[in-house]
Amino acid sequence: MDFQLLAERALRDELPSREEARVVLCAPDSQLDEILIAARRVREAHFGRRVKLCLLLNAQSGICPEDCGYCSQSKVSTAPVQKYKLLPHENIIARAKTAVEAGATRFCMAVAARSASEKDVVHLSAAVREIKSDPATCHLEICTSLGLVNAQKCRDLKAAGVDYVNHNLNTSENHYPSICSTHTYADRVETLGNIKDAGLHTCAGGIIGMGESLDDLLDMGFALRELEIESIPINILLRISGVPLEEKLQGVPETGVSHALKVMCLMRFLNPRAEVRAAAGRERLEEHQAKVLWPANSLFVDGYLTTPGEHHSDVRRWIEAAGFEIEGA
Ligand code: SF4
Secondary structure: OOHHHHHHHHHOOOOOOHHHHHHHHHOOHHHHHHHHHHHHHHHHHHHOOEEEEEEEEEEEEOOEOOOOOOOOOEOOOOOOOOOEOOOOHHHHHHHHHHHHHOOOOEEEEEEOOOEOOHHHHHHHHHHHHHHHHOOOOOOOEEEEEOEOOOHHHHHHHHHHOOOEEEOOOEOOOOOHHHHOOOOOHHHHHHHHHHHHHOOOEEEOOEEEOOOOOHHHHHHHHHHHHHOOOOEEEEEEOOOOOOOHHHHHOOOOOOOOHHHHHHHHHHHHHHOOOOEEEEOOOHHHHHHHHHHHHOOOOEEEEOOOOOOOOOOHHHHHHHHHHOOOEEOOO
């Protein structure tokens, strides 16, 4: 297959057929460079060589009643994670300042909960207002990840100055019951509708390596396009000891580098104008990490919700050595 044709179609905002999309995932590794070159053409048309850095804050940790099988913060996980309720105002503001120092232009606050309470939304909204009114931090894009969010909470977040709200699809509709039983894929889609209806930007992505099939990945990629998701974080599953999926995936090989890169390219072909973000697990690509920036235009620095990541100075170094530019620098 000529992957440049896929790039040209993506540049015209045309979707590939499902079979063409499948070829991206099934292509032999000898064609990986061709796929990456084609994906980079689409990435550069919309984002040039810019890379957006994002910094996360786990604003409430380890006390979630849901049973997502991949998550160390779930009630069914025995992984040793920190447990604390919603952080006070000053910790949130301090972390926003750290984001600026790290060169991040997006600050993402996550709350481990089925659905953040109204009181928590008020608390976070006050912090966002302060971040947005301080000249030192006002340029940060703010993203919140609060579990299921209803229409009113979305309107409140919008009024406070939140830019993006994250709620990942994680996987396909078919595969969803294998990773979670306490809420449904449809619940997640409903939240994404509320986010969009409130005039907020949508952030939703997925996790690869949870035992999904190629069809599940295709379903997820096409669903993200259909939902017109604007920011798409793709995680490579970190197999954390103590989470339910750990046992389920015993004997299943870990996600390989070329598969991960093909999935990232597929997301770019299916969602040419969206921010495609290399999220948790991208460090596992090791010396191939820079290749992830051929399809992706954004990544996280200084760690994830419960797992360490890469220090921003190291990330900045390899990004620049690979010929990309840090956004806002
Ligand atoms: S809802 Fe979020 S925090 Fe709670 S278990 Fe699922 S992924 Fe983890």
